[in-house]
Amino acid sequence: MSDGLDALRAELTRAAQSLGAPARTEPVLERPRDPSFGDWATNLAMVLAKPLGRKPRDLAQEIVASIDRQAAGIASAEIAGPGFINFRLDAARVAQGIAALVAAGEGYGRTTSGAGRPVVVEFVSANPTGPLHVGHGRQAALGDAISSLLEWTGWKVSREFYYNDSGVQIENLARSTLARVREMRGEPLEIPEGGYHGEYIKDIAEDFLKKHAALAEQLSTEQTLIVGDIFTMTGAGTAARELAVEMLRKEQDADLQAFGVKFDTYYLESSLYTDGRVDRTVAALIASGRTYEKDGALFLRTTDYGDDQDRVMRKSAAKGGTYTYFVPDVAYHVTKWERGFTRAINVQGSDHHSTVTRVRAGLQALGIGIPEGYPEYVLHQMVTVMMGGEEVKISKRAGSYVTVRDLIEWVGRDAVRYFFLMRKGDSQLSFDVDLARSQSEENPVYYIQMAHARLSGIFRVGGIDPASVDPAAADLSVLADEGAARFPEPRRRRGGSARAAPRGDLSPRHREQDPPLVPQGARAQRTRADHARPSGAGARCAARAAEWTVVARHHGA
């Protein structure tokens, strides 16, 4: 998409070339720190000073003299500071941008830079061992926003959820369920070590009693509870596991639906075992010569790829002889590559950051042409939930942690998503439930909602249908602040001082300086009225709403 500055760039490039600049010189345009300097600025003269061996300000003089203002679409060019050149855009050019914005409607700002290339974004990827917690919520918000941004810029995005439905956690889930079943049959409750204490396990146990009465009967007379991993457990263990995983997957799906997140694909870790991919991956890694056996365990030389120690792939017989977590994860990422995803992004909590090196090392050791930085990781810091000035840690249903569902019930879906995107992932996030619920200007969500409500109110009172406004018939030159036309670039706030206000600011203070309103037909008149009458409040609302939207998207990136 053109940002309307191509003509200016072309003029600058031409001017630079005529001064003898290196062939690949590309003029960089940026927003001046202080809007009173102008709309755009370039440091071109300073960049050229060194290669040309001349003073920046002299070069700036010649560049300015050389530019064809008409062709570049600018009203003025001024030299400032050590050699910056400040530009003011031509009002007609700005109006063109606004007309283009209105014409493009909701599609404004879309680009095709992704060129339809495939990318898989993996996020949430919870164990099916309980309801989603707040960390999953942050991932869901981030992952979904990243996916939307990629779609917006022309990528073919697949949102993927990886189910860790194998391994020790699932064994614990099955054992916890059976412990609850026995409790319901009158035996003392003994939740196994590493087991799950949440209320939801009781629901599963109840279902188990209904569907597997015979197994439950048998269970109560057994002296020893099931042993072995998910591949060797039988009878009640298998039944409990299958039932629990099924119920919890349904529950997680319901949570995600309530959160408004939809996945394109769900990938089951267990399938990597059943279809032989894990074994094939291990065989390929052994064949690569990057593995060795020690103390009865199989190691991968991850230190060859920057890890601080080699990692166990297959545990020794004494520890069960199973594969460690990252082995199926490597096999899983091979499938992403083989499914044609030349780009893969994983959204995870920073508590998993130690797996990054391991997975990448495994993929490199395979030597099948996967790039070194594959997959990309977006790691986010931890979330704490605050209510009444204190940290909340307990959820009624999950027991030991606050769930996504809790947050949605407390403050609503949109507010939850907004609060998760409000901070960049690198920062720890304190989720203030009271703030998210409050109807005050301190709550950004409420602020945005009010902006929309007030704008709608203005149209309603004015008896105007916004859709009926024809920008082609309107005098857009009254809208000389080009801020809105620069979407999706994050808008720089213009500060509170009068000096900083751009030309044609629609605040009351500036209105009297605006050009007189000359009717050009009823429609045009109404269009101006739409924008001019609300003046300070309306324009500011719109600008702020746009800012928040852009800021939210920006943070999502």
Place this chain on the structure above:
RNA sequence: GCGCCAGUAGCUCAGUUGGAUAGAGCAACAGCCUUCUAAGCUGUGGGUCGGGGGUUCGAUUCCCUCCUGGCGCGCCA
């Protein structure tokens, strides 16, 4: 002890590839408004950019070091 992330106004946070006088919201203070939704409007004050070195014409930004907080350092996931 090692690795990753963070530390910017009273509070919560932005700050793009190294660039001009480091910004916003809220809070504080002053003035104004009481006809369109008062989320009032306008203005003012407020900073050793965690500390100290270094590179550079120029550092919140890059490098080194120290301090503080979070997370991770398992044949757990």
